[in-house]
Amino acid sequence: MAKVLFLYSSREGQTKKIIEHIATSTAGDNAVYVDLHQSPKVDLNDYERVLIGASIRYGRLSKQLYQFIETHQSQLEQAKVAFFCVNLTARKEDQGKDTPEGSVYIKTFLNKSPWKPALIGVFAGALYYPRYNLVDRFMIKLIMSLTGGETDTSKEVEYTNWEKVALFAKQFAQM
Structure with missing residues (x-):
């Protein structure tokens, strides 16, 4: 099984907990974890798939996430990469705030980011x-x-x- 990269931006640890849960069920021992706050130098071509998880704090995703996207945009567009956002607003599932279409944070992300992920998730934190x-x-x-x-x-x-x-x-x- 090829290596799978799990990048995360987590403030209190819930995003990291979610990414570890996904990694355990999808990559097992082939999971590589990298904290986006550490300004990582990675080559996405070294991985079969990549998952990026980021949390919202005071209405914003971290600047490290956007810096990573800017640095790796061409690789992100060519690799198998998914993205998920963690926020407390997503707890309102009955209002659709836990979907990419209903999340104001995902709409803002897609407007601000040059990268448009093929698979997007929204989870309550x-x-x-x-x-x-x-x-x-x-x-x-x-x-x-x-x-x-x-x-x-x-x-x-x-x-x-x-x-x-x-x-x-x-x-x-x-x-």
């Missing part, structure tokens, strides 16, 4: 109030109160739909 610093806890609580989410800062809530992640993993494996 997790809320880790006790792990946040005081400012982040306050800001995220404010955002959650405005959007009808959890505001009890003593709680950690995982919104990720693991069945949806498993379906995406199958689609990625078939690329």
Whole structure:
């Protein structure tokens, strides 16, 4: 089995947790993990498939993601590459915010990025109030109160739909 590259931009670890889950079910021991925040130097041609996962923080994807895309755009366009975004808005599955068509973050990404992935996923993340610093806890609580989410800062809530992640993993494996 050929190597599969799993690139991630994760702030509190939920994106990395999702990517590890997908890697376990699709690549096994042939998975190579790379943190986009480390400004990696990689050759995508060395891998059979590539998956990029990135989280939203305060309404934005990381600048490291966009820098990676800019640096590797030609390889991204030629390789078998999928992308997924993790955000708390995607917890509103009944409103379609967990789909590429219904996610404002994916729409913004596609407008801003020169690369257009063939396979895109959108997953709800997790809320880790006790792990946040005081400012982040306050800001995220404010955002959650405005959007009808959890505001009890003593709680950690995982919104990720693991069945949806498993379906995406199958689609990625078939690329």
